[in-house]
Amino acid sequence: EIVLTQSPVTLxxxxxxxxxxxxxxxxSVSSTYLxxxxxxxxxxxxxxxxxxSNRATGFPDRFSGSGSGTDFTLTISRLExxxxxxxxxxxxxxxxxxxxxxxxxxxx
Amino acid sequence: QVQLxxxxxxxxxxxxxxxxxxxxxxxxxxxxxxxxSWIRQSAGKGxxxxxxxxxxxxxxxxxxxxxxxxxxxxxxxxxxxxxxxxVTAADAAVYYCARSWNGHYYYMDVWxxxxxxxxxx
Numbered sequence: 001e002i003v004l005t006q007s008p009v010t011l012x013x014x015x016x017x018x019x020x021x022x023x024x025x026x027x028s029v030s031s032t033y034l035x036x037x038x039x040x041x042x043x044x045x046x047x048x049x050x051x052x053s054n055r056a057t058g059f060p061d062r063f064s065g066s067g068s069g070t071d072f073t074l075t076i077s078r079l080e081x082x083x084x085x086x087x088x089x090x091x092x093x094x095x096x097x098x099x100x101x102x103x104x105x106x107x108x
Numbered sequence: 109q110v111q112l113x114x115x116x117x118x119x120x121x122x123x124x125x126x127x128x129x130x131x132x133x134x135x136x137x138x139x140x141x142x143x144x145s146w147i148r149q150s151a152g153k154g155x156x157x158x159x160x161x162x163x164x165x166x167x168x169x170x171x172x173x174x175x176x177x178x179x180x181x182x183x184x185x186x187x188x189x190x191x192x193x194x195v196t197a198a199d200a201a202v203y204y205c206a207r208s209w210n211g212h213y214y215y216m217d218v219w220x221x222x223x224x225x226x227x228x229x
Contacts, residue, residue: 001171032214033213035213035214035215035216037155037216039155043221044204044219044221044222045147045155045204045216045219046219047215047216047217050209050213050214050215050217051212051213054213056215088155090155090215090216092215095168096157096168096169096170096171097147097157097160097208097214097216098157099147099154099155099156099157100154101154102154102155
């Protein structure tokens with residue numbers, strides 16, 4: 001079973017700053033199987049990126065994704081107040097889904 | 109626009125079976141384009157995928173829960189269900205249902221709001 005790790009655990013930033021979140025897989029995976037979600041307190045997760053770099057409906061272009069093999073990155077170019085949330089990466093493989101432990105982006 | 113709504117008891121006694129239903133509205137659960145998944149989130153923790161089912165009834169489960177979990181589908185009612193047997197306090201969580209794409213990409217694009225399950229006698 002492939003394990004996902006995310007870093008950092010918490011990212012403390014101010015609005016307007018750039019956020020770079022990492023998701024690492026324990027073995028090489030296809031980027032088509034990698035997705036990112038945003039979750040705010042008391043809400044269900046919301047699909048943010050799929051196929052590692054394709055933005056889901058409703059998310060602005062300040063959100064971008066990249067990576068291949070074992071290392072994937074979510075970048076928020078300039079943080080807006082509504083972007084402070086928890087971000088999870090997700091992988092599909094061997095007929096099952098796996099989530100990373102999440103990165104919290106909070107106010108510095 | 110497809111919407112999902114979880115329902116079921118909010119309180120389950122230890123050792124009993126937790127049963128939840130996810131009702132799909134705005135689309136057919138029989139579609140070949142999607143699977144239907146259950147995910148849970150313990151308080152203050154991350155997301156744990158439980159399993160998924162196709163409209164035909166084929167299901168996949170998380171290895172860590174497979175021995176206690178059954179997911180079923182009722183196409184006549186356009187809903188799918190989750191049963192978790194022999195629950196303990198570790199099964200207390202917010203349970204979400206979600207739609208997962210059955211195609212080139214693998215993601216969950218529509219989620220229910222979630223339902224909280226407490227395990228207590």
